[in-house]
Structures are given as C-alpha cells and as structure tokens.
Amino acid sequence: xxxxxxxxxxxxxxxxxxxxxxxxxxxxxxxxxxxxxxxxxxxxxxxxxxxxxxxxxxxxxxxxxxxxxxxxxxxxxxxxxxxxxxxxxxxxxxxxxxxxxxxxxxxxxxxxxxxxxxxxxxxxxxxxxxxxxxxxxxxxxxxxxxxxxxxxxxxxxxxxxxxxxxxxxxxxxxxxxxxxxxxxxxxxxxxxxxxxxxxxxxxxxxxxxxxxxxxxxxxxxxxxxxxxxxxxxx
Numbered sequence: 483x484x485x486x487x488x489x490x491x492x493x494x495x496x497x498x499x500x501x502x503x504x505x506x507x508x509x510x511x512x513x514x515x516x517x518x519x520x521x522x523x524x525x526x527x528x529x530x531x532x533x534x535x536x537x538x539x540x541x542x543x544x545x546x547x548x549x550x551x552x553x554x555x556x557x558x559x560x561x562x563x564x565x566x567x568x569x570x571x572x573x574x575x576x577x578x579x580x581x582x583x584x585x586x587x588x589x590x591x592x593x594x595x596x597x598x599x600x601x602x603x604x605x606x607x608x609x610x611x612x613x614x615x616x617x618x619x620x621x622x623x624x625x626x627x628x629x630x631x632x633x634x635x636x637x638x639x640x641x642x643x644x645x646x647x648x649x650x651x652x653x654x655x656x657x658x659x660x661x662x663x664x665x666x667x668x669x670x671x672x673x674x675x676x677x678x679x680x681x682x683x684x685x686x687x688x689x690x691x692x693x694x695x696x697x698x699x700x701x702x703x704x705x706x707x708x709x710x711x712x713x714x715x716x
Contacts, residue, residue: 567592578645581666586643592618593628593679596637596669624683631676637669638679644668651680 491497521531568590574583595614614632621627630638637660642648644661650670651657660669670679 578643578666580661581643582664585662585665586667587665590639590641590667592621592626592641593630594639595630595632596639626679626681628679628681629676630672630679632672632674634674635672637671640668640670640679640681642668642681645683647683647686649682649684653678 518535521535522528524531568588577583593616595616612633614630614636616638617629619627619629626640626642628638628640630636639662643666644659648659648668649656650659650668652670652672657670660671661667662669668681672679
C-alpha cells in the first residue's frame with residue numbers, strides 16, 4: 483500500500499485485477515482478528531482492549547459512512563435496469579477473455595435467431611424462409627431453457643456472455659457454444675426442426691479447489707482449537 487510497492491504491482495500481473503491497494507484491507511482482516519484475539523485472551527487489561535477496539539471500529543465506521551462517496555441514484559437506476567430486462571450491463575474486468583463489452587447489442591432479447599449468412603456469391607441463403615419460433619421457458623441467473631422450432635438450421639444468439647462455467651445442452655446432448663467475434667456473446671448452432679436448449683451455470687475446477695481449501699482450513703482450525711483445549715485440561 484506504499485509507493486515502493488509499485489515495482490511489485492508491475493512485476494506481478496495478477497495484482498492488476500485487485501485495482502486498488504486498499505482492497506488488501508480485506509486480506510489484512512485475518513491478521514487483525516488474530517492479534518485481536520491474542521489481546522483479548524490476556525486477563526490483564528482485557529476490558530481496556532475491548533473498549534478501545536470497539537471505539538476505534540465504531541469511529542472508523544462512522545467516519546467512512548459520512549465521508550465516502552455515495553450516489554443514491556444508483557439504486558433506482560439498478561432497479562429500473564432489472565425491471566426493464568435490458569441485460570448486458572456490467573464492467574469490462576468481469577467479462578470473459580476475448581470479448582468487447584462495448585460491442586454487445588443494446589436492449590438485446592433473451593434469445594434471437596441471427597440473420598442468415600451470405601454464401602460465397604454474396605447472396606443471402608433462405609432469406610424468405612419462415613422465421614423460427616422461439617419460446618423462453620425458463621430464465622434464471624443460473625438456469626436457462628429455450629425451445630426453438632425452425633424449418634432450417636440456424637444460429638441462436640443468447641443474452642449471455644460465453645463464460646467457461648456455462649454448460650449447454652441441445653436436445654440432451656452436450657455441445658460447445660460459440661462466441662460472437664466482436665463481443666463474446668454466446669451463440670448456439672441449431673439443426674432444423676425442434677430443439678430444446680438448456681444452459682446451466684456449473685461449478686468450475688477453481689471453485690471446487692477453493693471450496694476444498696476452505697474446508698481443510700476449517701478442519702485445521704477446529705483441530706488446533708481442540709488440541710489447545712486438551713493441553714489446557716492436562
């Protein structure tokens with residue numbers, strides 16, 4: 483958090499995703515709680531420590547709440563955006579690799595058939611064909627179900643960014659979705675006739691490893707606490 487650490491920020495690319503040095507304060511919470519517990523465990527001056535820390539935390543919270551930049555209009559703006567079902571509103575740093583947030587279509591529907599592609603002679607194929615019937619059966623944050631009936635093969639554009647955690651099934655068969663070259667929007671190739679598209683947000687390997695590490699840390703903490711109590715009893 484000091485100026486000499488700028489060299490580390492340049493050499494370690496992952497730190498760029500932290501964005502602000504003061505976000506490390508959340509990590510410093512762990513040693514803070516450790517030393518706080520060590521101070522409270524001492525019988526001498528215990529109440530003095532408790533009163534001092536409580537006053538410090540309360541005073542800091544009041545100061546931050548009164549002097550931090552707040553925008554009350556953000557709440558109404560977010561509510562209006564959710565109610566209008568516009569979608570595709572976010573920040574570039576949270577988008578998948580290879581997309582461009584500014585090329586995403588505004589007010590995009592949840593599912594739509596992309597325009598027919600042109601053949602080698604520059605003529606649009608099946609331009610006058612019957613448009614496909616698209617029905618969105620379910621659309622939740624982690625589960626989407628769309629039914630499509632089309633007389634010809636097509637590409638279906640979903641109002642989703644093609645994150646690796648999305649699992650896509652078409653008529654019960656797992657497929658690899660495509661991405662729009664200029665935006666990273668998810669597109670699904672579909673055959674002629676009826677199709678049922680199921681998109682689910684699955685747990686990726688990094689989340690699984692994180693859960694395992696958290697579980698092992700909890701077990702280690704419980705074991706150390708049990709061992710400490712046994713030593714005190716003996």
